[in-house]
Amino acid sequence: MEDDKKTAHKHFYLNKILLIIFFVGVTLILEYIYEVTNTATILPSEDIFPSWISSLDASILVQINPALTNPLLNTIFFVVTQMGRVSVVILFSLLFYFFGYKKESILIVISLLIGTIAIFLLKELVSRPRPFLTLPTIIPFMNELGTSFPSGHSTRLFVFSAVVTRKLSLFSSCLYLLSLLVAFSRLYLGIHYPLDVFFGAILGWTIGKITLKQEKRIIDLVSNFVPF
Secondary structure, eight states: OHHHHHHHHHHHHHHHHHHHHHHHHHHHHHHHHHHHHHHSOOOOSSOOSOHHHHHHHHHHHTTTTTTTOOHHHHHHHHHHHGGGSHHHHHHHHHHHHHTTOHHHHHHHHHHHHHHHHHHHHHHHHSOOOOHHHHOTTOOOSSOOOSOOSSOHHHHHHHHHHHHHTTTOGGGHHHHHHHHHHHHHHHHHTTSOOHHHHHHHHHHHHHHHHHHHHTHHHHHHHHTTTSOO
């Protein structure tokens, strides 16, 4: 009996170690892809989208940055935008796992992995310079490199919301509001155009919903490596 308890304890701690390795490993992979995306591309000097799209995007953006900027909002949106970082979303996913939402946690991570690869490919294909590089009136509050289209922060938050709200439907409004605030923060900080965040949000939501539809296949595959 004592040996069985020791074996059970060993399996328990081994499972936890494997779980942490899984989440840390995915975080490192996503952060690496994000860094490569933000540093490896040679940017064009002008917006590559048709002039009418560029003009519409610019006209909306300048109503936010610099029109709405002030010291208080600068601080608020600088903090809000951190919620869209890879490490922060992965941390929330890990917390969800330990609070009993194991499947949703894994689905978030898989969705983020798919979304990050999609963002990487799109940023390579659509080399759109960031607005503070092409619009002289834009005030950049963060020094981000790489291309502008689409917004990775928006994609990640809408992936998270699309998956989590299946179980926490009562908090769906709050989660989507947070996602919208993060998306808006990318405009306020002068990092993205409106089209960037809009497309990123649609991309993230779509990937999240598709992942939910493929839940059984994904969980069956991941369960070979991660304890449930």
